[in-house]
Amino acid sequence: MTVRDALNQALDEELERDEKVFLLGEEVAQYDGAYKISRGLWKKYGDKRIIDTPISEMGFTGIAVGAAMAGLRPICEFMTFNFSMQAIDQVINSAGKTLYMSAGMVPVPVVFRGPNGASAGVGAQHSQCFAAWYGHCPGLKVVSPWSSEDAKGLLKASVRDDNPVVMLENELMYGVPFEMSEEAQSKDFLVPIGKAKIERQGTHVTLVSHSRSVGHCLEAAAVLVKEGVECEVVNLRTIRPMDVESIEASVVKTNHLITVEGGWPQFGVGAEICARIMEGPAFNYLDAPAVRLTGADVPMPYAKVLEENCLPQVKDIIFAVKKTLNI
């Protein structure tokens, strides 16, 4: 099942399960979704549950948050998270902080979802990763699926969560098929928010990643195993609250840490992981400084060769592993 179909199935199941759930965003209804994630849903659920909005991010995001405050469970789609910047005040100040400011009186059960980060040749203004921006803010939950199971389980868990959840999908992953376990095919399949998954067991080095980069880590691991290096690949699944314990447990085992992400290096997800490892028990188990692989510290260029070299590739991961292990 592709990530797209998994998301579609999750939306369908949650819309069916709870009357209060509805989807709003640009082109989500009659166009079947800009990236076809909501295909068929408007036909099935109609205008009340699947709402096409005008191009008014700040307005419709505020509307989604207000609806959540009044007892509905909206799913607010951003065509890409780049456009969420126009509405970021509503996400952080209205959605993220209200439960705290009201001392628990006003919960905001809203899901903000859409593609995040780089795509292919879409240029600088359409390629930014917002994991660090939203991950910075208390009051929000931030999830970042990689596989179809991640996508389905995390979306369902996000909709059922009573808190504002930012779900950072990836456009290049939408068309990628994955095996779905028996369990994952159930209508009540949930992936817990706040728990990382070990995608591959290993002993020599820990590779921590989220979203598309998880795939690159697994590819690198497949190459490295031929040289006798066993990589442990940790799929974060959730950016906030981050499952630091899983990373620490892995580092205690492997003694080496490399973080891999698509976002920019400064103040990013990898930076946070390194800081947290320093503060915890795993620091004493490191045999080498922790390493970060990130997007290049530039706005995303258009030309293919330039764009490719602005994101961590499999060869970069392999290089970093060998450098860290001194081989």
Added chain:
Amino acid sequence: MRKMLLAALSRVLQGPAAAARPGAVSEVSRVVVASRNYADFTSEATFDIKKCDLHRLEEGPPVTAVLTREEGLHYYRTMQTIRRMELKSDQLYKQKIIRGFCHLYDGQEACCVGLEAAIKPTDHLITAYRAHGYAYTRGTSVREILAELTGRKGGCAKGKGGSMHMYAQNFYGGNGIVGAQVPLGAGIALACKYFGKDEICLTLYGDGAANQGQIFETYNMAALWKLPCIFICENNRYGMGTSVERAAASTDYYKRGDYIPGIRVDGMDILCVREATKFAAEHCRSGKGPMLMELQTYRYHGHSMSDPGISYRTREEIQEVRSKSDPITLLKDRMVNNSLSSVEELKEIDVEVRKEIEEAAQFATTDPEPPLEELGNHIYKNEPPFEVRGPSQWIKYKSVG
């Protein structure tokens, strides 16, 4: 006749615990004083109210309003309570017992009391940061409001919100970011329509906020989807230090909704506000979509307690509004001149209100601050307890929703 009445009242008031009620005697005499005049009061009167300017409407709210004695006394008491509460807040702020931002509502009382008089408790309301009056009319006690301002655990948000973040049932604050509450209000209206329970949402903003882009995005969606939302612009002539003429190319705020019908209302006359709101509420409830109301009002204080309020307007102007258009005086004069009440009766209400405010202030200044443990709470709802990081890795707080 009066003797019988007195005797009956004494019996009723004394009741089973008469001996233990020190106030019983004075209560009786107070009631007797009132009852002496009761026969002299009328039960209701009809008043002419200013005609509203209309935009895209053939007819507007009625030009007369009926005020019952009961309603009048209630409105008077409520407005006076808000007035005194705000003045007490001024005092506490100058004593540095209230910190940070404090935006006072005195002068605008007819707006919040008039709006509330026209809607039901099951309707919804959201406003910006000049919200103490609304926190009160939507059901929060003066005690809880003042204690929130002083940052104590007995505050309506346990001291964690402060002046701009007070909430109650069907009252969504208290919002600090200018204009952000307007899309929120339309979202609440969307929920009203979605649930189909005939409820509406009053979405308030000021003349300053009226120039925010997100408000126009909201007008568009509210009209498109016929959301049961009354957009209400409280035009108090100044957005902080900027007069309306210096901020807006069009100061006809009731027309700014363009395709949305609008009315301009005398916001200093509580009956005008009430009748206009009833009119707008009827429009929304009948499924016709949103409406816009501009309430022309005035704030006596500056924008906030940091603003003396006289660098951009004259003391004469403030004084003129106070002497000619004060909402409480307007109501008082109407009631006294039409035998709905007397100067003495209203004075008694003043005394009671003063007492209530004093007691609330006493509570607000003696209640303890929230315990340090509260710092980490209310990050997530319905979440098993977890740890929240403090200023260093060694300082952790437990968080429960």
